[in-house]
Amino acid sequence: MSDQRVRSVVVVGGGTAGWMTAAALAKTLSAQRLKITLVESEAIGTVGVGEATIPPILTFNAMLGIDERAFMRATKASFKLGIEFVDWGAVGETYHHPFGTFGLDLEGLKFHQVWRKFSELAGPIGDYNLTEAAARRWRFSLPDPDPSKVMSSLRYAYHFDAGLYARFLRGFSEQRGVVRIEGRIGQVDQNGETGFVEAVVLEDGRRIEGDFFVDCTGFRGLVIGQALKVPYQDWGRWLPNNRAVAIGCELGGDGLTPFTRATAREGGWQWRIPLQHRIGNGYVYSSHHVDDDRALDTLLANLDGAPTDEPNFLRFTPGRRERAWEKNVCSIGLSAGFIEPLESTSIHMIQAGITKLLALFPGNGVDPLEVDEYNRLTAEQVDRIRDFVILHFHATRRDDTDYWRYLSSMIVPDSLARRMELFAHRGRWFPSEYDLFHEPNWLAVLLGQGIVPEEWDPLVDSLPDNQVRQRLSQLSDLIARTAEAMPGHAEFVARYCGAQQGVAA
Ligand SMILES: Cc1cc2nc3c(=O)[nH]c(=O)nc-3n(C[C@H](O)[C@H](O)[C@H](O)COP(=O)(O)OP(=O)(O)OC[C@H]3O[C@@H](n4cnc5c(N)ncnc54)[C@H](O)[C@@H]3O)c2cc1C
Structure with missing residues (x-):
């Protein structure tokens, strides 16, 4: 039997999914002397949103051995105890999902x-x-x-700055030997017989070869979708929201609440995610019911403080890849699918993908039975x-x-x-x-x-x-x-992990 062990993994993309994957592989497979390379393009950037999490994130950070205070300080995080839903059952009604x-x-x-x-x-x-x-x-x-x-x-879980979390994990990964390559991928080379991916080729001609690829290229799905042509199931008939506009604002209004607020609006809903240095806000909406200008006006009219950056418009198709893992490519993150962010499940699905990948990591070659199992479990969980x-x-x-x-x-x-x-x-x-x-x-x-x-x-x-x-x-x-008998949330955060003196209460 020929030796088909995986000796090199290429993580394609460096958003939250890419750096979570690189960090987890570097930490857990270090004994296998795996060469891990991550390719990302600053010119393309990341989606730059994704700030609310659910409790299993604690297990992920613990698996990496991350100190909670250091992580919260670095990502300007606050604690999340659940979501407050405003105007969902009927206008004027509020409930918590703790x-x-x-x-x-x-x-x-x-x-x-x-x-x-x-x-x-x-x-x-x-x-x-x-x-x-x-x-x-x-x-x-x-x-x-x-x-x-x-x-x-x-x-509890956390609200954190997604960009800072990726940066934090990048430092963690690079310290453990992950090599980052900056550049824009223009081509994916596949084996003419098997269709397995052999390399990604940058626009400047550099060729990055690997035995196994993790596609973390976000909505583009550069490898799993564009190269391997794995179809995407569109769930728009049940989840019509397909746009979002996001903006940060100064901490004001209710301040550092220990919960995300999701307020139903005429054609979607608005999130409010308090961090130590700003509030993350966004309006997720259906383009069939609300146009971009109206969505932005609604968002700007409902901020707790002055905007801290420019509005960021995003487009997406809710749904999932029919098979998240195909040949020697496993897609993790937005390339594998996206259920709109109402229950903050995307980062968790990254974690769940990584956990399953580690449990089914190829031994001597990719085993189709194990790939099927990965795909079956992923589909069931996402559905x-x-x-x-x-x-x-x-x-x-x-x-x-x-x-x-x-x-x-x-x-x-x-x-x-x-x-x-x-x-x-x-x-x-x-x-x-x-x-x-x-x-x-x-x-x-x-x-x-x-x-x-x-x-x-x-x-x-x-x-x-x-x-x-x-x-x-x-x-x-x-x-x-x-x-x-518990202290106030803002007071607790300032004392426990304040990123700067005097977090607003
Ligand atoms: C409106 C909205 C709100 C969200 N809110 C939440 C939330 O509250 N909680 C939550 O858990 N999740 C949330 N998410 C999801 C969350 O943002 C993502 O799951 C998370 O950021 C992971 O994204 P990603 O890494 O898969 O993709 P991206 O962030 O898009 O990263 C893709 C990477 O691939 C690289 N890349 C792409 N193409 C190329 C190329 N050709 N060459 C080189 N590099 C390339 C990019 O440079 C980038 O590094 C939200 C998403 C949206 C759209």
């Missing part, structure tokens, strides 16, 4: 079923989630590692995220614009329709092994968007009412007291 769980199951019965029966006197379900209780009070503290403490239930994101747009009572009328009446994927129906009837929800978002996430959004189950699990009726009422009231009191 990280972490709601309440505690009672006698083997799901907490939300018990809560549903007593909901009139139990108060909002968010009163039973410590992460939400802290977010609503704009407070933060690190979780307690002792699982017997209520503080152990707090979950489940797609359903969760569609839920936010579809489960609405808004009918004030064509955009919202279209979204509330469209036919959604069967997998989502079934989950919504089961929940609306009796609060039933069953996991799939591919879910990134679990029952508490779905509960927050289903209830938040106004889908309250008609009935509850009949087994709840076997619990003694008095005892249940008492448990509920003890639990919500404990959570409220614990949240009240």
Whole structure:
């Protein structure tokens, strides 16, 4: 058997995906003496957005051995406890999608079923989630590692400056031997018989050869799409947003909130992501319903402070590559697909792609069975995220614009329709092994968007009412007291990882 071991990897592209991939390969495959090269073009640049994350990012940084304070200082980060949704179920309504769980199951019965029966006197379900209780009070503290403490239930992620994160990871990767090449790729050379990629060729003629390629070229999909012609599934019929305009502004208004705010607008939605030195803002919209000028006007009219840079217009097609890995090319990041940023899932999908690539890294040659497995797992995971994101747009009572009328009446994927129906009837929800978002996430959004189950699990009726009422009231009191005792988020950030003196409160 010929020796086809992978000795050199070329990471094509140096945005968040490229540098996360290079850093992870350099860290975990260092014993294999792998030659890792990253090619990027400053002239092309990166998308330059992508500032909100979800909790698994902590695992990624821990895998790299990154110190949290150093990372937060370098990326001017703040903590994120979840997302505040404004005007989604109906204009005037607000809810939180917090990280972490709601309440505690009672006698083997799901907490939300018990809560549903007593909901009139139990108060909002968010009163039973410590992460939400802290977010609503704009407070933060690190979780307690002792699982017997209520503080152990707090979950968090980060808001950070995406450009600074890529720069941070570049330093990390270069220290571990990754070689960066600056230049614009004009051509991809493939083997005439197998179609495997042999090299990328820069416009100045330099040829960068490799045994394995990771396509991190963003929406261009230079290798996976343009060279290997792997088709892209377009999900525009369910996720019509296909444009965004982003701009930074000075920290003002509500300041350093420990949550992302997503405000529904006439033809899309607006994000507000507070960092230590500025707020990241953007309007994600459907070009079928709103034009660019109107989108920019809406965004500029809804900033907390003076703009700090020029507006950045972006175009995208929601969907995914039919096969993320083809031959000796694995696509990671926007080249593999993009679900619009409502639930901050893109950076996580980069992480998930890297984790699977490491688990299935080629031994003696690329194994088609393993490539199939990578593609199957990726497709399942992305399709489940797609359903969760569609839920936010579809489960609405808004009918004030064509955009919202279209979204509330469209036919959604069967997998989502079934989950919504089961929940609306009796609060039933069953996991799939591919879910990134679990029952508490779905509960927050289903209830938040106004889908309250008609009935509850009949087994709840076997619990003694008095005892249940008492448990509920003890639990919500404990959570409220614990949240009240935390320091303010801005104060915590300034003390723990302030990038400069005097972070605005
Ligand atoms: C509006 C919007 C908001 C978003 N918000 C979030 C968010 O809040 N949270 C989140 O997790 N994600 C978010 N994302 C997604 C996030 O921005 C991306 O997942 C992330 O930045 C990774 O991008 P990338 O590295 O795949 O691509 P890019 O950043 O586009 O990088 C591509 C790289 O390829 C290089 N390249 C391309 N062509 C060539 C060539 N011919 N020669 C040489 N080099 C080349 C470029 O120079 C660049 O280095 C958002 C995306 C958009 C569009």
